[in-house]
Amino acid sequence: MKYTTVIRTIDSFEVVQNAILRLTVDNFSQVKSREQLIDEHKRLDNICDKKKYVVHNINKQENLTLNIQLRISISNLKVNNVPTGRFLLCRVISKFVKLFALLALVEDPEGNVERLALYNWTKEGQSNIKSIDQLFLSIGTLLVIKNISYEVATSNITIIRSNNPDDVIVVDHNNKLFDDVKWSTNEKKVEIKNADDFRRCGNDYFASSNYIAAIDKYSNGIKLEPQNVTLLNNRAEAYLRLYQFHNAFKDTEIALMYDPNNLKAAYRKGKALCGLKHYKDATNTLQNLYQRMKGNTSIKQIMKHAEMLSYENKNGKYDYLRIIDEFHERSKIKKDSKGNDVWIYETGPRLDHAEFLNDNIQIDLVEGKGRGWIAKCDIPEYTLLMVSKAFKVVFSNEVFGTMISNTSNDKGASSCAEELTTCITRKLFEEPYYCPEVYQLYNGLNLSRNEKIEIIRKNSIHIELIIQALMHNNIGLNYDEFNLKTEITGLGLWTLPSFFNHACIDENVYNFFLGDLLFIRTNRPISKGEELIINYRNATTFSYEERLSYLKCINIDCQCRMCKLERSESQEIKLRMAQLLKAYHESIYPKVSKPHSVEPSHIKELEYLIAELRSLRKEHPDLGFNTIELSNTLAFAYLKIGNNKKALSILKEVYDLYKTFRVSEIRIIILDIIIINSKLKLFEEAKKWFDIMLKILVEPIMGKLEDDKPEWRKEALRLTEKIHPQMNSIAETLNIV
Ligand SMILES: [Zn+2]
Secondary structure, three states, X not given: OEEEOOOXXXXXXXXXXXXXXXXXXXXXXXXXXXXXXXXXXXXXXXXXXXXXXXXXXXXXXXXXXXXXXXXXXXXXXXXOEOOOOOEEEEEEXXXXXXXXXEEEEEEOOOOOEEEEEEOOOEEOOOOOOEOOOOOOOOOOOEEEEEOOEEEEEEOXXXXXXXXXXXXXXXXXXXXXXXXXXXXXXXXXXXXXXXXXXXXXXXXXXXXXOOHHHHHHHHHHHHXXXXXXXXXXXXXXXXXXXXXXXXXXXXXXXXXXXXXXXXXXXXXXXXXXXXXXXXXXXXXXXXXXXXHXXXXXXXXXXXXXXXXXXXXXXXXXXXXXXXXXXXXXXXXXXXXXXXXXXXXXXXXXXXXXXXXXXXXXXXXXXXXXXXXXXXXXXXXXXXXEEEEEEOOEEEEHHHOOOOOOOOOOOXXXXXXXXXXXXXXXXXHHHHOXXXXXXXXXXXXXXXXXXXXXXXXXXXXXXXHHHHHHHHHHHOEEOOOHHHOOOOOOOEEEEOOHHHHOEXXXXXXXXXXXXXXXXXXXXXXXXXXXXXXXXXXXXXXXXXXXXXXXXXXXXXXXXXXXXXXXXXXXXXXXXXXXXXXHHHHHHHHHHHHHOOOOOOOHHHHHHHHHHHHHHHHHOOOOHHHOHHHHHHHHHHHHHHHHOOOHHHHHHHHHHHHHHHHHHOOHHHHHHHHHHHHHXXXXXXXXXXXXXXXXXXXXXXXXXXXXXXXXXXXXXXXXHHXXXXXXXXXXXXXXXXXXX
């Protein structure tokens, strides 16, 4: 089944198959032994599709004739290349499992092992159906496969792909054609017998950071001895390393049931609770543990960390300066041996800070919009409403080439979307505990209440729901707002913030990203019962057409003032506005922006143009965003002919008209006012505007500045030093602080 999302078509079956492959594969980059690959493949057994299908006829050719010279070895296959005219001779060495394709491991005579994916072998049907079991192309079957391709399925997982069942020929045992071919491998079996063998084997994998393999071994041991606390503890730690906090938590709970005083289990439980965002419980668990283990520095450290998380979560108070530093530290990138970008800090800029939710807001039904966030009481300006940690975020440099997009060079939003879908599907496979969090989101599918309840109750993978929920709720990362000096882009899912509805202007909350944390504050005073509204696509940056096509994809019929106005404007007015703006850019701007003198007649021309643009929207003077830039140019033209007063009054007029919209153009206007005032040695006036600018930059992050306290400017400048250092240079020239 294919789904068209906002940006691309996603094949849902491939997404699930990729997610499952990643789930069962240990280390992506490592060269693996035959045994390791077989182990990985066995894990698919738990997740594969057990339904019965109509299976394509197996192609046996008794009188097979082939030119043996055209045989290709697995080691000679090249990714994304079809070796025309060649065939692969291979032997099946594992059971076939059904995901989207039929998957098994095969070896060639040289002993190379690879995954084989047979596509188009099955279809759903009523009669003549069978299951894909041991008997289907059983272990030891010799196959000749023509027209294969070699592909990257996902991450660095390669597969040999065959699309046509007629290309797969089972070689009869009586066939003499390959009699002279020597097979280099003999299956060796490492016999593992008891739980302790599994523990040791798991520990070896753990030591080499092979956590998926380690979990597999520990799980085998736990099957033999369900009360083995050491195995449970070890598996919990391996889960923690993979950020599977719920799985880790479950293991520590069982371990503590059998051995209530087990210190390791308590320690790991504390860590798992932090990851599960149960900050208070985590703090209690770790404080108790520390009481019993006074002086243990690593327990003390994690306890302090849990206390910090609890504090942030309870009070909504964050150390922004520190978090910005952490962001910079963790988003550093280096090149690996193959020249690819990798994080210096293993997990990239995913920041370990707590979530926060203001008690004074709630999700409720909003007429004509579905659900939305509503204020339960009056809320002051710049109040922190929410801090949300990404359910999952994909940074653009983490996108691998996959079978669907097939382009590791395409690091744009579309491949991020595909990667995010695969990652979230994988996460839900690993920990079904998180299914309700995704399934409760708006998905545009019009499921009945009962259907929805049933899906959530089952807690199983529902790929259509995942894809649709992501399409409607994913949020693109944007660090531009605060000049965080990073090239990183990406896409993520933040579950609670996705309940904020959109408006192109007049939004009353303000959002910004630090790493994978999304902070949301009010940007003006809010009254009780008012809906809290965010901005997905800004009316000053995106044209009406751009906004409309985006919003249509996610089922939003925007009723903001700007959309209403633009809908009502006649084609004639739209055309005239476009003409005027074109005239400005092509003819007037080059004339009035000359470095030295300006002809008064050109100034007149520009003034006439601005006046006409404004008259076209005379009913809504405050929505004439398209004149901001023109007015700024006009002010500078007056400055050049020595009329400073006129220049300042133009800029102030623009500021007064558009200050409530907080668009980035306004910041430039204020900056110009500061610069002109200080040039004119009007320092008091310059300082006044400097303070206005400082607040615009700092309050959305730190909250309302207490400007009756003498220290406020110093505090604000500590922040701008990190995000807008030019403010600190201006402060110096103006002798502020
Ligand atoms: Zn709108």
